[in-house]
Amino acid sequence: MTTAPDRDRVAFVTGGSSGMGYATAQALLAQRARVAIIARPGDRLQQARRELESHGEVVAIGADLSQVAKIDSALQQAHRALGAIDIVFTNAGTGEFSAVEEITETDFDAVVALNFKGVFFTIQRALPLMNDGGSIILNASWTMHRAMDTGAVYAASKAAVHSLARSFASSLAPRRIRVNSISPGFINTGQFNEQTAGEQKTRRYKRQVPLERFGEAEEIAEVVAFLASPQASYNTGQDILIDGGLVNSFRAG
Numbered sequence: 517m518t519t520a521p522d523r524d525r526v527a528f529v530t531g532g533s534s535g536m537g538y539a540t541a542q543a544l545l546a547q548r549a550r551v552a553i554i555a556r557p558g559d560r561l562q563q564a565r566r567e568l569e570s571h572g573e574v575v576a577i578g579a580d581l582s583q584v585a586k587i588d589s590a591l592q593q594a595h596r597a598l599g600a601i602d603i604v605f606t607n608a609g610t611g612e613f614s615a616v617e618e619i620t621e622t623d624f625d626a627v628v629a630l631n632f633k634g635v636f637f638t639i640q641r642a643l644p645l646m647n648d649g650g651s652i653i654l655n656a657s658w659t660m661h662r663a664m665d666t667g668a669v670y671a672a673s674k675a676a677v678h679s680l681a682r683s684f685a686s687s688l689a690p691r692r693i694r695v696n697s698i699s700p701g702f703i704n705t706g707q708f709n710e711q712t713a714g715e716q717k718t719r720r721y722k723r724q725v726p727l728e729r730f731g732e733a734e735e736i737a738e739v740v741a742f743l744a745s746p747q748a749s750y751n752t753g754q755d756i757l758i759d760g761g762l763v764n765s766f767r768a769g
């Protein structure tokens with residue numbers, strides 16, 4: 517059994533300009549991978565590239581991943597810069613949390629375009645550029661396991677993400693490409709964190725979590741790096757919860 521990669525691997529990390537994508541880029545660079553980070557063009561992406569460059573070889577590619585032509589172009593740029601891809605982390609995602617009566621067609625389309633369509637086409641278009649034996653990890657969410665009153669569209673998009681992981685795990689097995697999803701719980705990132713949630717809500721949320729705290733992006737990155745590594749050689753088609761116990765508990769006290 518292989519326990520260490522026999523060469524530096526190439527990773528394509530979407531949403532790599534902040535949060536879990538940024539932390540994962542850092543973790544993969546620490547394992548000597550060469551990494552492309554993708555996010556919408558702008559200062560945040562360039563700042564992330566500058567910071568990550570001190571850890572290893574990184575390229576930053578600006579693209580709106582809800583558009584298939586931009587996905588294609590980002591993958592081609594990464595392939596030209598770094599060579600054939602070994603690891604894909606589809607992580608860029610957006611949330612719209614409102615009561616069902618308030619969700620508009622625009623909200624619905626924005627969530628589905630990035631979280632579902634964007635993920636499907638990122639993987640579809642990456643396949644011809646990937647080495648056999650690679651690993652694909654999709655960022656889903658705890659909300660696909662446990663209902664949230666204001667998260668109907670978001671949760672459905674994440675259930676679709678995990679469904680894609682299972683389907684691709686099956687169809688890509690002949691190429692020895694493993695495909696898994698992860699389901700983070702409450703994680704402190706730009707998209708959601710203790711400051712923006714406010715004191716009251718944060719206290720309420722923490723009470724739902726047996727470990728009684730939010731997770732950090734680095735704790736997600738460690739699991740993604742594991743799934744990307746040869747150490748996870750028998751993991752495929754699965755979803756891994758990283759949630760401090762949130763989904764599988766009921767706290768009566």
Ligand SMILES: NC(=O)c1ccc[n+]([C@@H]2O[C@H](COP(=O)([O-])OP(=O)(O)OC[C@H]3O[C@@H](n4cnc5c(N)ncnc54)[C@H](OP(=O)(O)O)[C@@H]3O)[C@@H](O)[C@H]2O)c1
Nearest residue numbers: 531533534535536555556580581608609657703705706707
């Ligand atoms: N935080 C949580 O508690 C939590 C829990 C479960 C699951 N998740 C999921 O985790 C994933 C990562 O989110 P995060 O929490 O780490 O939040 P984050 O820090 O806001 O990161 C989101 C990343 O996606 C990029 N992005 C957003 N829209 C994009 C687009 N249209 N095209 C390309 N890139 C885009 C952002 O960059 P730009 O804005 O610069 O483009 C950023 O790099 C998401 O899929 C989210 O749904 C989060």
